Amino acid sequence: QELAAVVGDASACHGEGVLLARRHFAVVRRSFCVVVDEVETASPVSCEWRLHAPRGIAAEGDRAVVRGERADLHVVFPPGAAELSVARDPGELPAGRKLKDFVVSARTPAAAALLLPAVLVPCAAGSPAPVVSFERNERSLTVRVRRAGEPDAALTWTRSAAGWTL
Numbered sequence: 001q002e003l004a005a006v007v008g009d010a011s012a013c014h015g016e017g018v019l020l021a022r023r024h025f026a027v028v029r030r031s032f033c034v035v036v037d038e039v040e041t042a043s044p045v046s047c048e049w050r051l052h053a054p055r056g057i058a059a060e061g062d063r064a065v066v067r068g069e070r071a072d073l074h075v076v077f078p079p080g081a082a083e084l085s086v087a088r089d090p091g092e093l094p095a096g097r098k099l100k101d102f103v104v105s106a107r108t109p110a111a112a113a114l115l116l117p118a119v120l121v122p123c124a125a126g127s128p129a130p131v132v133s134f135e136r137n138e139r140s141l142t143v144r145v146r147r148a149g150e151p152d153a154a155l156t157w158t159r160s161a162a163g164w165t166l
Helices: none
Strands: 003-009 018-028 032-045 048-053 057-060 063-067 071-076 083-088 102-107 111-124 131-136 140-146 153-160 163-165
Touching: 018 153, 018 163, 032 140, 032 153, 032 163, 048 063, 048 111, 057 083, 057 102, 063 083, 063 102, 111 131, 111 140
Parallel strands: none
Antiparallel strands: 003 018, 018 032, 032 111, 048 102, 057 063, 063 071, 071 111, 083 102, 131 140, 140 153, 153 163
C-alpha cells in the first residue's frame, strides 16, 4: 500500500480558547510517516509538540534523531517552524522502574492558527539522513522526502473552508 492516512479531531478535548485541534497522520509505503498538527485558537498561543523515546535524543536546528542499536529515527520540522529541545522526561514512574524516557519538544512561536508538519523517518543505524523539504503557502503544504534506496515521495495538503485535507 502506498499511502494510509487518518485525521483525528481533538477540539472538544481542549479548554476554552481552542477552536480547532486536528492531527493528520499519513504513513507512506510503510516506510515513514508525516504528522501534521492543525490548531486554531481564539488568541495567539505557543504550541508544544512532544515525542517520547526510551533512548537518548539529539536535536540540532530543525531535526532530532533518536539513536538505536540497529536503527535511528529522524524527526524533521520545517526550518524556523519550532524551537527544538531535548530533556529527560520528569514524569512519574511506577515503583521500581528506572527513568529511561527522553522527550524532544518542538515549541512554536505564538499564533492563532498553526499548521505544524513533522516527518518521522526510520533508517538503519548510521545510514545517511533523509532529505526532507517543505513548501507552504496560504492554500497548500507539500512535504517531500528522499530516502536512500527508495523513490522520492511528495504529499500535498490543501486548505478549504472545512480545513486542511490530504
